[in-house]
Amino acid sequence: MVLKILLIIAVVVIIYFVFFKKKPLKNSDKSDVSDMVECSACGVYTQIEDSIISNNKYYCSKECLEKR
């Protein structure tokens, strides 16, 4: 009886962690670390999708690309 209750609690806790812990972790990892690049002209950090890549350097905007 007690073992069964403990097993149910364990399953619920595992489900809770799988659904609530994984999602935010994955999101913050992606946007904070791997997807941020530093602009070579002004030093501002931008999302890699929003940046302009030229000569293996990242720029936050067209103005910075022309300014360099």
Ligand SMILES: [Zn+2]
């Ligand atoms: Zn810039």
